[in-house]
Amino acid sequence: MISKKKAFVMAVLLIMVTAFVTFSISNLVALNVGDKMIISQDMYLRLNEDNENMGKLIHLKHFLLEEYYKELEEEKLIDGAIHGMFEAVGDPYTNYLDAKDMSDMMMSTQGVYGGIGIIVTADDDGYVSVVSPIEDTPGERAGLNTGDRIIRVDDENVSGNRLDDAVSLMRGDADTEVKLEVMKRNQNESVEISVVREIIRIQSVRSEIINNSIGYVRVTNFDEKTAGDFQSHMDEMTRQGITQVILDLRNNPGGLLTSAIRISDMLLDEGLIVYTEDRHGNRKEEFAGSGNYDVELVVLINEGSASASEILAGALQDREKAILVGGQSFGKGLVQEMQQLPDGTGFKFTVSEYFTPSGRSIHEKGIEPDYVVDIPEDIWLEGHDLELDEDPQLQRAIELFQ
Known part of the structure; x- marks a missing residue:
């Protein structure tokens, strides 16, 4: 027979366990009880804060619509508020x-x-x-x-x-x-x-053969067609017996990350191409397979080479697949995603930072080439393609194959 004291202790323990379980569940999930919902304290506080902030925004919107001395368009006010929220992030890429x-x-992105x-x-x-x-x-x-x-x-x-x-x-x-x-x-x-x-209409890849022996491939940006076009140009050159290639990424501002990764995969043996890390430290890695082309590579970069072109150049440099020639690159090491909303509007936002295979962050730093070769300012300012004999960076790349 259970004593009254033991029964009392068991009852207290049961109450404590029940209270703990109830507290734990209610702080993790929302529970339906009939036509009502029990929500956690954290969720309630967040909803209450959102309600206060939205209430302020709605109040100000109605105030302007009713009190401003000219008639206003409600849609423009809402649009402006959304713009302001993204501007407050302080990131030019968001x-x-x-x-x-x-x-x-x-x-x-389609070119x-x-x-x-x-x-x-x-x-x-x-x-x-x-x-x-x-x-x-x-x-x-x-x-x-x-x-x-x-x-x-x-x-x-x-x-x-x-x-x-x-x-x-x-x-x-x-x-x-x-x-x-x-x-x-x-x-x-x-x-x-x-x-x-x-x-x-961006034709992002073109090529030619220099001095009857060296392949030259110019990639001006990375869109949906770039990787396929790059492969076609490389296939044609290798069919002609070309084993030395200059890849020109100068003034390539970037584009689709997936396109740069596909080209990296064609040029690198099995191993890491790039990895990204988000704010929580979650790491996503991209790997190359066996590579499509066994060629010697020199890559040209300059301060106009940014983003996806830096991913490609950085991977080739870190993996010792290519020698880099030219000037320090732009230094954009952030990854953006884009989402479209049901009404046709949308947004792009920075989700992570990328790192080269050796762990280098290039954001606001850029990539330093193996051989720094300057182009005279008066020639550079013309803003046009240079002839072979006028281009000291291209000339240096050719010399490295000799």
């Missing part, structure tokens, strides 16, 4: 995109869009700065170069804080003119440049 900008962004053909970023001083012009586009022909700062587009001031707006203003229908006020690199006075937009 942006909210309206339906048109989102459509343009999706098209650009086709209407615009002037330059890649821009927000520099440390808050300006819209040219990363590089895309080869054979209106922007390149107008003389825009890495480091030029765009101050105005038509009649609107632009800044790195609203980078997506600046990009949107420069894009548009073919055969329309856009006027840019530009502070040229290393100059103190701005100049006005008129550029006629075109449909930018």
